[in-house]
Amino acid sequence: MSTPLEAIGGRRSLSAVTADAPTHEELLPLVAACARVADHGALRPWRLIEVRGDSRSRLGAAFAAASARLAAEAGAEPPSAAELAKLAGKPLRASLLIAVVASHRLSDKVEDWEQDVTAAGVGHALSLLLSHAGWGVMWRTGTFTRTPEVHRMHGLTDSEALLGWLYVGGVPAGAKPGTRLPIDPAAHLTAL
Template sequence: MARRRSISSVGPGAPSDEELKELLAAVTPVADHKALRPWRLITLRGDDRLRLGEALDEASGTQREPGEINRKPLRSDLLIAVVAKLTEHPKVPAWEQLATAAGAAHLLELALWQAGWGVMWRSGLATDAEPVRAAHGLAADEQLLGWLYVGSVDDYFKKKLAQSSRPPLDPEQFLSRFGE
């Protein structure tokens, strides 16, 4: 886990849906108060990514020349939309459900990394815009938290990581004692 890195430019290829289902075994134990399961994932492959690009353009008011497309969703063969599904509950506030959905996404990132895939979690101002929500078929009680861009990691980057002397962040800055 300490060697995981976001890969801003993943290569071609991606895990199959069957491989993803196997990796989800690492995600389902995410901390989840009252077992609400307040998250779901949507895979985008092939032309789904083109439709996402169109929705992002519509959300941002971007006009393109005929034949020109939004290439951002094409940076990866597989995008996984992370969706929080919020439920009214007297003991589980919305923030806690969002944290569970984000936790599930991060566990999936770690599982994908362990399986040899590169991942970059991307979001942006248009993430919750109506055209983007509609393209994903989101219900009123759902919130899109972004997309995991998944793909291969090239050998150069793997070698660079293996030789990296980048020290971990000092844990002192994140840890304090109660009352201090």
């Protein structure tokens, strides 16, 4: 078992994963652990949505619809059939997508931006836990994350904002460890 420092230091994003994915039951203890993320006022201003099976195709259709609408609004050429098909296929890159949603709560003390930070912390913590459990994970965002079409497809309320999706699957055989250039921690940790 690795230490927390080793687990975080060894984390990597996997853009390609196998069709394997954790079950709903396997996700539950990981989601429960995410409730420990810093949360001013203990508002729990987040929720996670499992996107599996045909729901992934519905998400792809929402991407394509958003792309066509945005092009029309900009007075641009409509996307080609090939471009729309490519967009529609993006959510099919993994068997499981987990939508990370900021669910803003009414609060006199805790502003929406702070609630967004908590929800993002949950998404990151879940990605670390999934990675540590041996799953391949990549947090994806993009142009369509905040579009009305994608908002509706997820059934979000007016007080919710989508922060992106964790694409989750098995780690392909022969996947190489992730590498990042080392940082000088002293350049990122300064005294006041």
